[in-house]
Amino acid sequence: MASSSSSSPPKKQLIVNAFTMQAPTHLNPGLYRYPKDKGSSYNSIQHWISVAQKLEAAKFHAIFFADVLGGYDVYKGPANLEPTIPGGTQFPIIDPLYSISAMAAATQSIGFGVTASTTYENPYALARRFSTVDHLSGGRVGWNIVTSYLDSAARNFGLDTQIEHDERYRIAHEYLHVTYKLWEGSWRDGAVEKSEKRYADPHGVRQINHEGKYFKIPGPHLTEPSPQRTPLLLQAGTSTAGKAFAAQHAEAIFLNGHTPELVRPSVDTIRKQAAEAGRDPSSIKIIAGVLAIVAETDEAAQAKFEEVASYGDEEGALVLFGGWSGYDLSKYPEDQDFRFVEQPAIRSMVNHWASTVPGTEGKKWDKKTIAQYLKLGGNGPKIIGSAKTVADQLEKWVEVADVDGFNFSAASIPETFEDIITYLLPELQKRGLFWNDYAVKGGTFRENVYGKPGQNRLPDTHPGAQYFWKEGEEVPKYAQKN
Numbered sequence: 078m079a080s081s082s083s084s085s086p087p088k089k090q091l092i093v094n095a096f097t098m099q100a101p102t103h104l105n106p107g108l109y110r111y112p113k114d115k116g117s118s119y120n121s122i123q124h125w126i127s128v129a130q131k132l133e134a135a136k137f138h139a140i141f142f143a144d145v146l147g148g149y150d151v152y153k154g155p156a157n158l159e160p161t162i163p164g165g166t167q168f169p170i171i172d173p174l175y176s177i178s179a180m181a182a183a184t185q186s187i188g189f190g191v192t193a194s195t196t197y198e199n200p201y202a203l204a205r206r207f208s209t210v211d212h213l214s215g216g217r218v219g220w221n222i223v224t225s226y227l228d229s230a231a232r233n234f235g236l237d238t239q240i241e242h243d244e245r246y247r248i249a250h251e252y253l254h255v256t257y258k259l260w261e262g263s264w265r266d267g268a269v270e271k272s273e274k275r276y277a278d279p280h281g282v283r284q285i286n287h288e289g290k291y292f293k294i295p296g297p298h299l300t301e302p303s304p305q306r307t308p309l310l311l312q313a314g315t316s317t318a319g320k321a322f323a324a325q326h327a328e329a330i331f332l333n334g335h336t337p338e339l340v341r342p343s344v345d346t347i348r349k350q351a352a353e354a355g356r357d358p359s360s361i362k363i364i365a366g367v368l369a370i371v372a373e374t375d376e377a378a379q380a381k382f383e384e385v386a387s388y389g390d391e392e393g394a395l396v397l398f399g400g401w402s403g404y405d406l407s408k409y410p411e412d413q414d415f416r417f418v419e420q421p422a423i424r425s426m427v428n429h430w431a432s433t434v435p436g437t438e439g440k441k442w443d444k445k446t447i448a449q450y451l452k453l454g455g456n457g458p459k460i461i462g463s464a465k466t467v468a469d470q471l472e473k474w475v476e477v478a479d480v481d482g483f484n485f486s487a488a489s490i491p492e493t494f495e496d497i498i499t500y501l502l503p504e505l506q507k508r509g510l511f512w513n514d515y516a517v518k519g520g521t522f523r524e525n526v527y528g529k530p531g532q533n534r535l536p537d538t539h540p541g542a543q544y545f546w547k548e549g550e551e552v553p554k555y556a557q558k559n
């Protein structure tokens with residue numbers, strides 16, 4: 078890989094992911110109406126195959142699918158989807174796991190991140206589903222572990238309201254240990270013989286006998302070991318409990334933040350906590366979410382942003398705010414400036430935006446401003462400009478925030494990704510910031526994210542490694558922490 082100057086030290090090779098959702102819109106409510114947008118093909122397998130092939134030709138590390146298990150029904154609520162449905166605001170939505178095998182069959186090296194919740198899905202069933210897709214994709218699946226945040230999901234899974242926030246993370250912690258036991262401890266390497274005598278050695282398959290506070294699962298794992306066994310583990314919690322969970326379990330962590338200066342302390346905390354947990358902090362990949370609108374010139378990019386934004390659904394943006402925060406802004410007058418509202422959580426969030434979002438100085442933060450801010454790219458940074466302008470900003474993120482890569486969301490799918498491919502990636506390659514090809518062509522997701530041929534399994538310092546099969550030993554007991 079060429080470096081911009083032969084005397085300068087080698088630069089960090091960025092991880093580049095596409096961030097999307099299998100719904101008409103993701104972080105771009107209303108955009109399915111934009112003539113070039115293909116969001117409304119979200120339920121077509123040909124659409125996803127075409128997107129995956131385009132991204133792979135450009136050497137994206139992965140396509141990462143967000144997911145939710147309920148509608149955003151807080152705005153003008155409670156339990157009201159009327160403002161949500163017109164803009165296709167993350168509703169309707171299909172289960173992303175089913176499409177992965179088809180995309181994998183049409184590609185060779187790109188990875189697939191799939192969101193699944195530890196709050197509503199049983200770990201025994203989830204472990205089998207991920208093993209299935211890891212087999213069928215040749216080891217190219219990752220799990221974005223979420224604890225979920227929508228009351229509508231809780232109600233549809235039979236609860237009156239959501240389980241308390243930190244309790245969801247305690248459940249998630251035990252949940253992960255159950256899946257490690259199934260994936261790593263239930264089948265011995267080489268147990269599958271496929272010989273004339275037997276398919277597999279019965280002594281190479283064992284119960285996990287998990288009995289914890291939340292789960293009782295004897296095992297064994299129903300599925301024989303897949304190429305990665307444990308899928309690449311991704312996570313995106315931002316609370317104190319979320320960061321502590323990520324530092325223990327995640328191999329790649331998604332962070333949202335407006336400026337690299339604001340994100341840096343979270344990066345430092347996560348790496349420090351990971352080191353305290355005995356992990357190698359530099360092995361944890363930190364990925365920042367960003368909307369990048371790139372074109373030939375700064376002016377052309379700005380014009381593109383404004384054109385695309387004109388299709389955005391501002392009501393849908395307030396719907397997203399309601400789902401993420403739990404607060405219904407429809408209860409406030411049109412001219413309410415939320416920097417001064419009584420509700421402290423909203424006040425603090427909006428004041429944070431007011432002090433960090435570029436170009437909004439002196440603006441009144443009423444519903445209209447909030448909607449305009451959130452309708453493209455959600456609550457993340459938006460970088461708009463020529464390849465040089467955007468690459469300069471991304472380099473600053475790497476230098477200041479110590480991030481390892483980016484999750485690029487789409488204002489319009491696949492156009493935003495196509496512009497990144499046409500303009501931005503060649504510039505990043507010229508600067509020595511982005512690879513020219515996969516580290517391991519046809520390799521597993523883990524091999525390509527770590528850039529290490531043969532790194533198919535969890536690293537030895539990861540807590541899941543304690544469950545690797547050791548001859549003559551039982552599956553280690555789970556040490557309940559709470």
Ligand SMILES: Cc1cc2nc3c(=O)[nH]c(=O)nc-3n(C[C@H](O)[C@H](O)[C@H](O)COP(=O)(O)O)c2cc1C
Pocket residue numbers: 142143144145192222223224225226312313314315316317318319320331332333366
């Ligand atoms: C970049 C990013 C992407 C996320 N994607 C999802 C998602 O697809 N589905 C979901 O239920 N939660 C998603 N979340 C939410 C978190 O995983 C987490 O459940 C939520 O932030 C609550 O945890 P916290 O309080 O620790 O932040 C995402 C969060 C971030 C920052």
